[in-house]
Each structure stands twice: as C-alpha cells, then as structure tokens.
Amino acid sequence: MWSGQWVADRLGVRLDGGEELTGLLGLALRRNPKRAHLLVSNVLGKHVPQRPAAVHGAGVRLGHRVRELLGDEAAARAVVLGYAETATGLGHSVADGLALAPYLHSTRRPVDGVATVGGFEEEHSHATSHLLLPEDPELLAGDGPLVLVDDEFSTGRTVLNTIAALHRRFPRDHYVVVALVDMRSEGDRARLDAFTAELGARVDLIAAATGTVHLPEGVLEHGQRLVAEHEPAPEPGAGTDDPDAPPSAPAAVRVDLGWPAGLPDGGRHGFTPAHRACLEAALPGMAARIAEVLPTPGDGTRLRDTRVLVLGFEELMYAPLRLAEALDHALDGAEVRYSTTTRSPVLAVDDPGYAIRTRIAFPAHDGPADGPGPRFAYNVAPGGDPARRFDAVVAVVDSAADTPALHAPDGLLARLAPHTGRVLLAVVPSHVPTAPSVPVAPAEPSEPAELSSPTPVTRTERQAPRMHRPPPEPLRGPDFSSYAPDEVGWLLQDFSQVTLEAPTEEREEAIQSGGAHYAESLPQEYQPSEEYQALFRAALTASAARIARAVGAVTETVLAELPLRPRRGRGPRPRPVLVSLARAGTPVGVLMRRWARHAHGLDLPHYAISIVRGRGIDTAALRWLADHHDPSDIVFVDGWTGKGAITRELADAVAPYPDIDPRIAVLADPGRCVETYGTRDDFLVPSACLNSTVSGLISRTVLRADLVGPDDFHGAKFYRELAGSDVSGHFLDTVSAHFDAVAEDVAADVKRLAAADRSPTWEGWAAVERISEEYGIHDVNLVKPGVGETTRVLLRRVPWKILAKRGAGADLDHVRLLAEQRGVPVEETDDLPYTCVGLIHPRYTRGATGVDGKAVHVTADDGEVGHTTPDSNVAENNMSDEMAKRRTAAAR
Missing domain, CATH: 3.40.50 (Rossmann fold)
Structure with a gap:
C-alpha cells in the first residue's frame, strides 16, 4: 500500500508523477500554520528508517549527474551547499558523488567564535532561519559553480532566498540546484525563471523525480482539523508513543568509536574530499567497535540476522549514515536501517497507508539557541506490528548533544529503551574550527565515489581548500581549563609545557631590578591548607x-x-x-x-x-x-x-x-x-x-617576547x-x-x-593616595585596596601590613588567616572606605610593581618608613653591586 493513501483519502491531496514519485514519497500531516501536509521521503533517511546504501546511493547518483553536467574542471572549482536539517546528509552524499568539491551545510546552531558569512530563510519550515558558518571564510568566495542541495522543491522560495542572499556577497555565474523531487507548480517555475533572468546567472536543476502536488481548496484548515482529531492526548513528560512504557530502562551502552582526531563531524563548518578520504579509511574500524557490543539474540538466531537501527541526530546525518553503511557491510545479512531525529512535529497514525506510523517525543538535548522544545524520532517504535521492532538502536550524537538532558529519565535514550532490546550511544566529537589536520597533497582529479566502494578517493588541490581562519583560535575546556567548552573561549596560547614559575622572592627581585616585567613569569601557585x-x-x-x-x-x-x-x-x-x-x-x-x-x-x-x-x-x-x-x-x-x-x-x-x-x-x-x-x-x-x-585551573596570563x-x-x-x-x-x-x-x-x-547617578567618582583612588602618603609609602602602586586585592597581596606578593576596617567581621576571616600564616600585622582603623587594604612593603620591594609593571625602588629618609625587617636589610646589604646599579637605574 502507498504510504500516502491515508492522507490522499481524507485530505484530497494528490501526487501527479507516476509510480516513480509515489515510490519516493509518502504523505503525512503536521501542525504547521504554513503547510499542513508533509512530503515524507522514503530515501532521505530522516523520518523513515531505510537501508543506508539506498540513502547514500540516492545522493551519490545525483552527484554523478552534477559532475557530468559540469565537467571535471568546473567541478573542481565548485562548492556543494546542503540545507539543514533534513538535507545535510543528502547534500554530503551529493558531494561524495561529485567527488571534487568541498561541502558545507547550513545550520540552525550558532557556534561561538565562528563568524556567519551568510544566512537565509526557509519560509515553510518549522524552524526557518539558516546560518552559514564555514571554517574558511573564503570557502564561498570563489567563482566556481555553487551546487545547492535540498530534499524537495515545493515552491522554490528557499532556493530564491539562498541565491539572493549569497549572490549579493559572493556573486557567480552558475548555480546548480539538486533535489530528490521537484514538485513546483508552473507558477513557481516561472518565478524562478524570472528571478534568474534578472540575476544574470545560469541556473540548472537536477532532480531524481519530477511531479506536482494537487492541493484542494481549504487544505490548510482541513489539515489542521484532521491533526486535532487524530492527535493523541498529551504524553507523559516530553512524550512517548507508548504511555504505558516502563518508567525506567537499562542505561545505554556507550561505544567509543575511535573517531579520527581533527576530522569534522559533518559539513557545518566545511568538509573536504581530504576529510572524506580520512573518514573512509576509519569507517571499518568504527563499525567493528559498534558490532562488538550489539546484543546477541536470545532465540538462537545469529547476530547478523538481527534488525539494527542507526539513529542520527537532527543536522548530524552524514556521519551516522556512513557508520550505518559500514555496519551493514560488517554485519553481512543483518537488517541495518538508518534514520535521524528531527525538530519537526508530525502527526503519527499507525496505518500502513500513512508515512509516519509512530512517534517518540523527547526534550531537546543540545542547548538549542532558540530555547528548549520537543524533538522527535519517527517510525522507530514498532507500534502495532511486532515485526517492525528493532533488536538494537545505535543513537549517534555529537558531543555538544551528549548532555544530562540526553540521559534524563524523559530523554531520548530512556524513551528509546522500551522499544528495542538494547540502546547503544556513540558520540562523535563536535568539530571546533581550527587549522586543517588532514594532510593535503595535490593529486589528479578523482573518480566519483562508487555506491558501495570503501576505497578512499584522492583529490585536487582545489578539493581541499586551506580551511584558513586567521590564527590563533580560542582554547576551550576540557583541553584548556576545567570549565565546560561552552562556558568560555580563552583567547590565549597554552603555555602548560613551559616552565614559568619562580619563588616569590626570586621572581620579584628580577622584576624590581628593572630587567623583567611581572607578566613575563608566574608566581608559584598557592596551595591552600x-x-x-x-x-x-x-x-x-x-x-x-x-x-x-x-x-x-x-x-x-x-x-x-x-x-x-x-x-x-x-x-x-x-x-x-x-x-x-x-x-x-x-x-x-x-x-x-x-x-x-x-x-x-x-x-x-x-x-x-x-x-x-x-x-x-x-x-x-x-x-x-x-x-x-x-x-x-x-x-x-x-x-x-x-x-x-x-x-x-x-x-x-x-x-x-x-x-x-x-x-x-x-x-x-x-x-x-x-x-x-x-x-x-x-x-x-x-x-x-x-x-x-x-x-x-588557569594561571595568570603571560606576555614574554620569546613566546608571544x-x-x-x-x-x-x-x-x-x-x-x-x-x-x-x-x-x-x-x-x-x-x-x-x-x-x-x-x-x-x-x-x-x-x-541612580552611577558616574565614577574615583573615591577609591583618592583614598589610596591618602593612605600612601599617611603611611610614608609615596607610591599608590604599593597600596592594594579592597578584599580582592588584599587577598592577592597575601597570596602573590611580599606584604608589609593589612589595614582592616573595624568590625568587618567574617568577610576578613580568610585575610586574617593568611596574614597570620605569613607573619603580617593586621591594623584595624575606622577611617577606611574599603573593608581592608593591603600594603606592599615599601623597601623590601620584592612584591612591589609599578605602573609600568616593573618595580619602583622607593628611597626614603631615615626613619620615614618604619617596620623595616632585618631580613630586608640583609637582603639589600648582600645584593651585588651590579644588582644595586640596576635597581638605581630602575628607580630613575
């Protein structure tokens, strides 16, 4: 039975295009104020679990046609652009078939530190805004053809929006539009023709099938009524297709894929043929790791006879697709299927004549920029047909989505568990844009990828663009700092392997001599008791x-x-x-x-x-x-x-x-x-x-000429x-x-x-000047006001005394403890605008640094500055003549 018959019978929607079209598409209904019906592709790998070779092959064949249209010379100058979220895997597969061009897909996930080079709107989509975030900001700046790939052309408006946005910034002479199905009306076709004529550029269209959708009058309102009639009652938690599902399930089994270091997880920031060669070489090993932890059937059947679903994650379609294809090769005879989760809400009806038979709902788990919301996995639960049950589901997500929400009681993994024998979790590292890590060597143009060939392809120099971004790049945890990667990007170099620490006295003696700056070394880290x-x-x-x-x-x-x-x-x-x-x-x-x-x-x-x-x-x-x-x-x-x-x-x-x-x-x-x-x-x-x-766990910052x-x-x-x-x-x-x-x-x-009037009054500066004179210091840089600065004096400097506001209480407990440990007197006073002030010793100046970051040697009249310790006198008396000269020079 055709999987669009249920909608056709009740809504009057008709597909005109013959059996080829109905073989590719089914129909479903969705709650969307812009379009009630949904064309559900059977070979896209989004809503309908499908053999991975069929999904990948559909895109590769379209890529072959693009290369035939362009020829090798133009293909080597082309860029392939896929649409989020449904066509990210299809676009990547088209790039595989084209073989010579880098690939980029749009995204709805902004990434800190990556500049947006363009954006556009998809008017009928559930989530409309697209961003373009290439690692190489010049990726789209060439004059070669731009190949735009989407799963369907319904009106062509998305393509118009894209070309208009990109052509203003990156004009070119040739665009190639690729889709699985072209369903535009005559009016839509005429609109695109007029647009391209005005643009002055050539636009070619390639589709696997062509047809039209007949929509009766009032279809939007009728469709919404049908959705309301058949939509189930609100689901528990984030929702599930089975309200009676067990509240808890065994934890998912985590699989370490051994993903190659530096290999992008997909095309969000760009993916070159060189990257593809690296992936092809690693796929068999990664598939073997998954196969090792698949469950052994309890009824005596062989592992290879089981049904396994590899479930991708929203925009992360290509990596799970290729893993599924490799697993299919590894488990000869097994029934391996592939699909992905989505943010698009679709009505589920468990009927053979309807394309979306079951729905699993769960909360978003990647901290989306547009806020929390439900996400869905379709046709994963078996519904009323036990033969549709998967023996195992391998959930593949990127590391940005491996969050507590994924593992929560109402999260995706828990929602999958009642519907399969085992849930596996494979995490692909989210690519953080940086310099290319895949070696680039020029070669002759490669042959297009075969549908089932695992042989790595070679590439021309143009196939592997330099993916250049002005170095350096922000550092993030856990590689640099104990903060989560999204909490902060450190605009610093990692000097962890450089010896920079010195004892306080030795370090400050070098500083006070005038030959060193405080930022050229680090104090030894205080280890608290x-x-x-x-x-x-x-x-x-x-x-x-x-x-x-x-x-x-x-x-x-x-x-x-x-x-x-x-x-x-x-x-x-x-x-x-x-x-x-x-x-x-x-x-x-x-x-x-x-x-x-x-x-x-x-x-x-x-x-x-x-x-x-x-x-x-x-x-x-x-x-x-x-x-x-x-x-x-x-x-x-x-x-x-x-x-x-x-x-x-x-x-x-x-x-x-x-x-x-x-x-x-x-x-x-x-x-x-x-x-x-x-x-x-x-x-x-x-x-x-x-x-x-x-x-x-980050040190103070360092600035030294031989390192920076x-x-x-x-x-x-x-x-x-x-x-x-x-x-x-x-x-x-x-x-x-x-x-x-x-x-x-x-x-x-x-x-x-x-x-309030919040204008700065600089009262603190005035108080510091007064204290500096009253205590005979004569240098504001040796006066450190406030609890925070006083604490730093005690931890990093050679303190002289601490001034504390009388009655400050518990806020100064730690200051008193540190002062006691270092033998520093604490003097209470009433005339203090701060809770406390730390004074650095004005003669034993190993902790004192001046306004230029170097020490200021203070020369005082005898008796003007008291409390000079014997140690400081010994230190100065034993100083070499050369050091004394350097200190005098520094003072001048």
Whole structure:
C-alpha cells in the first residue's frame, strides 16, 4: 500500500508523477500554520528508517549527474551547499558523488567564535532561519559553480532566498540546484525563471523525480482539523508513543568509536574530499567497535540476522549514515536501517497507508539557541506490528548533544529503551574550527565515489581548500581549563609545557631590578591548607546569594543598556559578547552568561582576554573579536575594582578601536571607578580567595617576547595536576543555585540602578593616595585596596601590613588567616572606605610593581618608613653591586 493513501483519502491531496514519485514519497500531516501536509521521503533517511546504501546511493547518483553536467574542471572549482536539517546528509552524499568539491551545510546552531558569512530563510519550515558558518571564510568566495542541495522543491522560495542572499556577497555565474523531487507548480517555475533572468546567472536543476502536488481548496484548515482529531492526548513528560512504557530502562551502552582526531563531524563548518578520504579509511574500524557490543539474540538466531537501527541526530546525518553503511557491510545479512531525529512535529497514525506510523517525543538535548522544545524520532517504535521492532538502536550524537538532558529519565535514550532490546550511544566529537589536520597533497582529479566502494578517493588541490581562519583560535575546556567548552573561549596560547614559575622572592627581585616585567613569569601557585579551604567553603556558603544578586543586577543592566550604545548601521538587535579580563573576571563572565541563559534563554558568547599593566590589552585577541563579532557588542567584564588602575589601562588600550566601548562591567565596584556594576559594597567574593583552583585551573596570563609574537595571543598555563583541588565548578554551581531566590531582589536593584547617578567618582583612588602618603609609602602602586586585592597581596606578593576596617567581621576571616600564616600585622582603623587594604612593603620591594609593571625602588629618609625587617636589610646589604646599579637605574 502507498504510504500516502491515508492522507490522499481524507485530505484530497494528490501526487501527479507516476509510480516513480509515489515510490519516493509518502504523505503525512503536521501542525504547521504554513503547510499542513508533509512530503515524507522514503530515501532521505530522516523520518523513515531505510537501508543506508539506498540513502547514500540516492545522493551519490545525483552527484554523478552534477559532475557530468559540469565537467571535471568546473567541478573542481565548485562548492556543494546542503540545507539543514533534513538535507545535510543528502547534500554530503551529493558531494561524495561529485567527488571534487568541498561541502558545507547550513545550520540552525550558532557556534561561538565562528563568524556567519551568510544566512537565509526557509519560509515553510518549522524552524526557518539558516546560518552559514564555514571554517574558511573564503570557502564561498570563489567563482566556481555553487551546487545547492535540498530534499524537495515545493515552491522554490528557499532556493530564491539562498541565491539572493549569497549572490549579493559572493556573486557567480552558475548555480546548480539538486533535489530528490521537484514538485513546483508552473507558477513557481516561472518565478524562478524570472528571478534568474534578472540575476544574470545560469541556473540548472537536477532532480531524481519530477511531479506536482494537487492541493484542494481549504487544505490548510482541513489539515489542521484532521491533526486535532487524530492527535493523541498529551504524553507523559516530553512524550512517548507508548504511555504505558516502563518508567525506567537499562542505561545505554556507550561505544567509543575511535573517531579520527581533527576530522569534522559533518559539513557545518566545511568538509573536504581530504576529510572524506580520512573518514573512509576509519569507517571499518568504527563499525567493528559498534558490532562488538550489539546484543546477541536470545532465540538462537545469529547476530547478523538481527534488525539494527542507526539513529542520527537532527543536522548530524552524514556521519551516522556512513557508520550505518559500514555496519551493514560488517554485519553481512543483518537488517541495518538508518534514520535521524528531527525538530519537526508530525502527526503519527499507525496505518500502513500513512508515512509516519509512530512517534517518540523527547526534550531537546543540545542547548538549542532558540530555547528548549520537543524533538522527535519517527517510525522507530514498532507500534502495532511486532515485526517492525528493532533488536538494537545505535543513537549517534555529537558531543555538544551528549548532555544530562540526553540521559534524563524523559530523554531520548530512556524513551528509546522500551522499544528495542538494547540502546547503544556513540558520540562523535563536535568539530571546533581550527587549522586543517588532514594532510593535503595535490593529486589528479578523482573518480566519483562508487555506491558501495570503501576505497578512499584522492583529490585536487582545489578539493581541499586551506580551511584558513586567521590564527590563533580560542582554547576551550576540557583541553584548556576545567570549565565546560561552552562556558568560555580563552583567547590565549597554552603555555602548560613551559616552565614559568619562580619563588616569590626570586621572581620579584628580577622584576624590581628593572630587567623583567611581572607578566613575563608566574608566581608559584598557592596551595591552600585544609583550614583555608574550610574558610573558602564557609565564605561561599555565606555570600553565594549576595553574589548571585550582584550577578543578576550587572547582567540585567548590561542587557538593558547595550541597545543604547552607538552602532554602525541598523543590523540585528544587539546581543552582548562578554569579554572577561583573565583570570579574575572569568568566573564572573561565566556567571553572567549563566544568568542570561537562566533568566532570558540567551546563549551569550563569552571569551577571556589578557590585559597587562604597562603593556595594555592583547591586540591580537581584540582583532580576533572584531573579526568575529560586531565590535559595538563587546562588553568587558571583571570581578571587582580596587583603585581603578586596570580600568584606566583598558581605556587607553582600546582607544585605537573606536567601535569598542572601553567601559567595564564588574560584580563589585568598591572603588567607584565604573558605572556598570552589581554592587558597590566591598565584600568577599570567594573567587578572590583562591587562584587557579577557582578559575578553571588557569594561571595568570603571560606576555614574554620569546613566546608571544605580534600576531599571537598572550599565554597562560592549564594546571591539570591540580584537578583534585579544583572548586571552579562548585563555585559557579553554588552561586547559580540562588538565581531563582534572588530574582525579585535583582529586579528591584535594576530599577534602582537605572534611576541612580552611577558616574565614577574615583573615591577609591583618592583614598589610596591618602593612605600612601599617611603611611610614608609615596607610591599608590604599593597600596592594594579592597578584599580582592588584599587577598592577592597575601597570596602573590611580599606584604608589609593589612589595614582592616573595624568590625568587618567574617568577610576578613580568610585575610586574617593568611596574614597570620605569613607573619603580617593586621591594623584595624575606622577611617577606611574599603573593608581592608593591603600594603606592599615599601623597601623590601620584592612584591612591589609599578605602573609600568616593573618595580619602583622607593628611597626614603631615615626613619620615614618604619617596620623595616632585618631580613630586608640583609637582603639589600648582600645584593651585588651590579644588582644595586640596576635597581638605581630602575628607580630613575
């Protein structure tokens, strides 16, 4: 029976095109205000499980026809572009048949750090907006043919939107449009002809079958009524086709595919023939790993006689398809089928004359940019026909989708379990754009891929475009930092293998001599005692809600005020690009990103950047940000202000970039140096208590001429060996857990801040100048105001004394403990605008660095500065003549 008969009988929809067309297509109904019916392809591998060779072969044959049309010379200059989500695998298969061209597919998943080179709308789709995110921004800039691949042409509007968008930026003479079926009306065909004539370009069409869809009057309203009549009652949880399914099931068996390092998971950022050759070579081994963990049937039948479904994931169609095809070869005689999940809601009717017989619903599990929502797997459950049951389902997802939601009780894996003997999970690493890792060697033009040949193809130099992006690229966890990869991209180099640490005295002696800058080396990481760690935990418990409230206030202020900034052109509504000052600002940036997602469903980009006193900001990182984002959307983020030195440094550093706003958003502004803040209270931010172990295990940033070139990012180290002491995630999660509880207070704070005069008064700077003179220091750089800065003095410098505001209480418990451990006196005073102030010793200056990042040698009259320790006198008396000369020169 034709799988469109049920709809044809009830809705009056008719396909005109003969048996070839009805062999390729069935019909279903969907809840979509733009189009009630759905043409369901039997060879696309989306809604209907199909033999993988049939799915791949359908695309490869179309690719053969494209190559025959173009010839090898033009084919080698072509680019193949597939449409998300349903045609990503088909487009890739067409590229396999064409053999000579790179492949790119559109996507609905924005990727931090990857610039959008184009976009367009698919008017009838459930999710309409498409992005183009090639790793090589010049991928579409050539003059060769552009081959556009979709599963069907219904009106041709999607193709018109695409060509119009791309032709404005990347004009060319020749377009080839490819589809499984061409179902346009005469009016639609005429519209495309008129459009291309006006464009002045050649457009060829290639389709496996051609026909038309006859839609009776009122079909949309009638279709919606049919959907309402036959749609089942709301399903438990995210939904399942079987309300009586067991509430729990065995956990999925995870399969390590051994995916080749550096091989893209698909065409979201580009996939070259060289990549395909690498994949072809690896497929047999990956299929063997899957076969090893498939269940042995309990009825005595052979493993190869079982029914296995390889289930892909939305846009991730090609990798699961090729894995299914390789598994089909490995399990000779087994019935291997392939399909993928989708975001498109379709009515399921368990009838042989209907294309979508069963539906499994589950929540989205990849943190989609457009927010949470249901996702679906069709024709996977057997429904009323036990013969349709699969003995095993191999779910293939990318690592971005391997989230707790996937494994939740109502997640995809749990929803699959009642309908199969075993659920396997194979995770393909999500490709993070970087330099090409597949060797490129020029060769003669290859033959098109055969339908079942596993032989790797060769390629011309044009087949493997350089996939160039201006180096370097952001680093992400878990390879760099203990933060999740989406929490922050570090615009830094990894110096983990470089020895940069030195004892405090030795390091500061080199700095004070004038021959070294503080950013050229690293202090040895402070290893907290158990007593100190207990103080951190207590401080976090006490202040987490206060921090959450400040995070909410500063984030809401940024979101409200960013649209008021001057912008060039109109463009889309601005969305902040958070740029935290590594590393103290980075935990705050992560928390602000979390608040935006929690409160508004916004997925804000977040990067960490280096700024060095006396040398400014990392200009290579600034250029990277300007290349990948609207510069006017950049919002700098730091943890707190002291006297405002970095605030001034940043303003000077970004002066050459007029589109970048130099103002900083901070959690706490006790120095009254900024106008965007969560609070101006000087309280303990627990992240100031520790160093790398609360900052993703990342060191301070490093800038050294022999390590950092003019086009390089600054660097830092990832202290993997400290993982056992890492509390970075604990800090973030503890604060984030208070977001709901502080929401009302945040709303009130935001209103108050919006009405207040928040102009910087620089009261903190004035207080520091006064303290510097009163204590005979005569150098503001040796005065470190505020809880955060005082903590840094005790952890990294050679402190002289601590000034504490009388009655400060528990906020200073950790400061008192550190001071006791280092033998530093704590002097209480009433006349202090901060909770505390750390003073670096003005003569034993191994911890003192001046405004240029180098030490300032302070020469004082006898008796002007007291408390000179015997150790400091010994150190100075024993200093070599050469060192003394260098210190004197530095002082000048």
